[in-house]
Amino acid sequence: MSTAVTQTWYMTQRQLMVFARQPAYAIITLVQPVIWLFLFGSLFRKVVELGGFGTGSYLDYLVPGVVVMSALSSNMWAGMGTLEEIQRGTLDRFLTTPVSRAALMNGNVVNNGLVTAAQSVIIVLLGLLGGADYPGGIGGIAVLVVASVLLGTVFGALSNALGMMVRERESIIGINTFLLLPLTFLSSAFMAPSQMPSWMRHVADFNPLNWAMVAGRSAMSEQPDWGVVLGRGGALLALAVAAVWLSIRTFRSYQRSV
Amino acid sequence: MNTRAPAVEARQLIKTYPGDVTALNGMDITVEPGTVFGLLGPNGAGKSTTVKILTTLARPDSGTATVAGHDVLRHPDRVRRAIGVVAQGSGADPVATGRENLRLQGRLFGLKGAPLARRVDELLERFTLAEAAGRQVKGYSGGMRRRLDVALGLVHRPEVLFLDEPTTGLDPEARTAMWEEIGRLAGDEGLTILLTTHYLEEADRLAERIAIVDRGRVVVEGTPDGLKGELRGDAVHLELRAPLGEAGRTLLEGALGALAGVHEVLIDRARVSVRADDGAAAMPRLLGELERAGVSVATATVARPSLDDVYLRYAGRRYAEADPRSGARDDSLVLAGGAR
Numbered sequence: 001m002s003t004a005v006t007q008t009w010y011m012t013q014r015q016l017m018v019f020a021r022q023p024a025y026a027i028i029t030l031v032q033p034v035i036w037l038f039l040f041g042s043l044f045r046k047v048v049e050l051g052g053f054g055t056g057s058y059l060d061y062l063v064p065g066v067v068v069m070s071a072l073s074s075n076m077w078a079g080m081g082t083l084e085e086i087q088r089g090t091l092d093r094f095l096t097t098p099v100s101r102a103a104l105m106n107g108n109v110v111n112n113g114l115v116t117a118a119q120s121v122i123i124v125l126l127g128l129l130g131g132a133d134y135p136g137g138i139g140g141i142a143v144l145v146v147a148s149v150l151l152g153t154v155f156g157a158l159s160n161a162l163g164m165m166v167r168e169r170e171s172i173i174g175i176n177t178f179l180l181l182p183l184t185f186l187s188s189a190f191m192a193p194s195q196m197p198s199w200m201r202h203v204a205d206f207n208p209l210n211w212a213m214v215a216g217r218s219a220m221s222e223q224p225d226w227g228v229v230l231g232r233g234g235a236l237l238a239l240a241v242a243a244v245w246l247s248i249r250t251f252r253s254y255q256r257s258v
Numbered sequence: 259m260n261t262r263a264p265a266v267e268a269r270q271l272i273k274t275y276p277g278d279v280t281a282l283n284g285m286d287i288t289v290e291p292g293t294v295f296g297l298l299g300p301n302g303a304g305k306s307t308t309v310k311i312l313t314t315l316a317r318p319d320s321g322t323a324t325v326a327g328h329d330v331l332r333h334p335d336r337v338r339r340a341i342g343v344v345a346q347g348s349g350a351d352p353v354a355t356g357r358e359n360l361r362l363q364g365r366l367f368g369l370k371g372a373p374l375a376r377r378v379d380e381l382l383e384r385f386t387l388a389e390a391a392g393r394q395v396k397g398y399s400g401g402m403r404r405r406l407d408v409a410l411g412l413v414h415r416p417e418v419l420f421l422d423e424p425t426t427g428l429d430p431e432a433r434t435a436m437w438e439e440i441g442r443l444a445g446d447e448g449l450t451i452l453l454t455t456h457y458l459e460e461a462d463r464l465a466e467r468i469a470i471v472d473r474g475r476v477v478v479e480g481t482p483d484g485l486k487g488e489l490r491g492d493a494v495h496l497e498l499r500a501p502l503g504e505a506g507r508t509l510l511e512g513a514l515g516a517l518a519g520v521h522e523v524l525i526d527r528a529r530v531s532v533r534a535d536d537g538a539a540a541m542p543r544l545l546g547e548l549e550r551a552g553v554s555v556a557t558a559t560v561a562r563p564s565l566d567d568v569y570l571r572y573a574g575r576r577y578a579e580a581d582p583r584s585g586a587r588d589d590s591l592v593l594a595g596g597a598r
Contacts (some may be wrong), residue, residue: 003368010365018353021394089347093410096313096343097366098335257276258316 004100011107033070033123040190052194063127064144064216065189067120071148072209073180075112075156079163079172105248108160109153116152120145136220143229144216150236151212157243161250183209211236263327265291265418265450271321273307281307283474289452294444296465297454304474305454309422313343326417342411342419348403352396356387356406360413367414381409401432421453440464458565472573489563490521492537497557501527510551517543531570
């Protein structure tokens with residue numbers, strides 16, 4: 001057991017190093033959310049006047065939305081990295097060592113989780129700089145960060161599994177492009193639920209991105225509804241565990257196909 | 259492990275890929291411990307698939323294999339501890355330095371602390387990478403990368419080392435250097451090396467025993483000299499100006515084969531390959547017979563037997579032609595690679 005943990009740490013270190021040594025990539029990952037924040041913040045500034053946002057400042061409402069959207073959009077590309085490792089022969093090299101298969105995959109998961117957490121905190125801080133108000137305090141922010149890490153884990157693991165199974169860049173690009181905006185807009189990321197058409201609200205109930213959204217936003221409000229936070233958070237956790245398990249299983253199908 | 263047991267033993271391996279592509283069709287190999295064994299064959303012959311199965315990466319549809327005494331299907335983890343793998347693609351992490359790559363590889367095998375640091379330094383020194391140890395691998399030349407790949411395969415002092423086409427894509431200078439390196443490795447106490455290659459010269463030069471692989475199985479096995487020795491006399495190759503039809507081929511094969519001192523005649527489109535006791539003496543008779551048949555000859559060569567001829571004899575095709583993916587450049591290398 002402890003070997004698997006140590007090996008997971010070796011694999012995480014390796015991935016973090018890749019991230020740290022490619023500053024352009026790191027900066028883009030961290031800066032892109034800033035663009036969303038100020039673009040959407042300016043564009044939709046007046047929608048709060050419609051009511052139902054629970055705040056008079058759209059920025060307050062927007063920050064958790066951008067945190068969650070960014071968690072989704074940065075993690076869903078994880079499969080590209082795995083694909084590169086396959087094509088380069090790195091994955092095969094690891095698979096012929098005694099390293100635990102779970103450690104191989106979990107290194108990805110932990111690395112993506114750390115990057116997502118850092119990205120989320122940066123967005124929250126930038127929001128603060130822009131004048132956003134977080135009545136839920138540190139606790140609320142922590143819940144938002146955890147929820148976005150879990151959401152990122154779900155899509156990161158699925159993306160890795162997809163990368164191993166289809167082994168084509170085009171499929172990952174296609175699926176991501178197809179999913180990102182619908183998942184984002186079929187949620188309360190940018191618009192108050194009471195302003196959404198009722199069918200959209202119902203669809204959003206099944207959208208994991210919206211689970212992260214609802215849990216984070218509730219915890220960050222003045223009066224958090226902990227039942228909602230735990231319910232949605234628990235569902236996300238269960239989904240994340242299932243997705244990681246599936247991605248570890250994918251090694252077997254990968255090994256059948258090589 | 260018992261030193262008399264084979265280091266690698268594969269029995270009747272069969273592997274089919276989706277779309278009914280048969281990669282292995284009854285592959286049998288036995289490699290004695292402490293030897294260098296060469297799997298020689300064109301691309302697509304099944305060499306890499308064999309290595310993937312023996313290194314626990316892929317599973318065969320049927321058949322059995324043991325490596326270092328462990329069953330690859332039942333105890334893949336034990337096999338992984340005993341083997342070093344240098345695959346075709348460079349598996350080194352381009353963003354990490356050479357030293358970091360080696361250190362991680364060692365850690366995955368449970369090495370740590372001072373012994374790991376010593377082993378890493380030792381390998382960097384041995385593969386003349388000490389100077390570049392602190393640089394990111396993406397800046398390495400092809401030869402440096404390949405040396406690092408081999409070093410990665412050796413970190414944990416494996417019993418069996420798999421080298422899958424170790425010199426493919428290297429320039430001639432780096433290839434020669436790699437050959438010298440592999441030659442030195444072969445001298446290491448107890449290390450067994452299974453090498454795959456599509457360069458005849460490489461197999462001839464490095465391997466003590468060679469198995470020629472064609473269409474997913476071994477067609478012949480032996481020492482390079484033994485295989486060449488089985489061929490009686492010289493090889494005479496004639497290139498015709500125009501390919502022969504089926505009828506002309508049969509007729510000509512009969513006519514040439516009836517000549518004194520000529521043993522085997524094989525005609526493949528415009529190529530005539532003949533085995534003769536004395537190639538130079540047979541040449542005028544062969545040319546005369548061809549002229550009588552009204553066939554004009556573009557080129558004619560006489561050569562001492564090479565592995566290319568061994569391949570031709572057992573696989574029924576010339577080596578370069580059997581390689582579906584080899585480009586013009588590769589062809590010339592392969593042909594030049596024949597020890598003639």
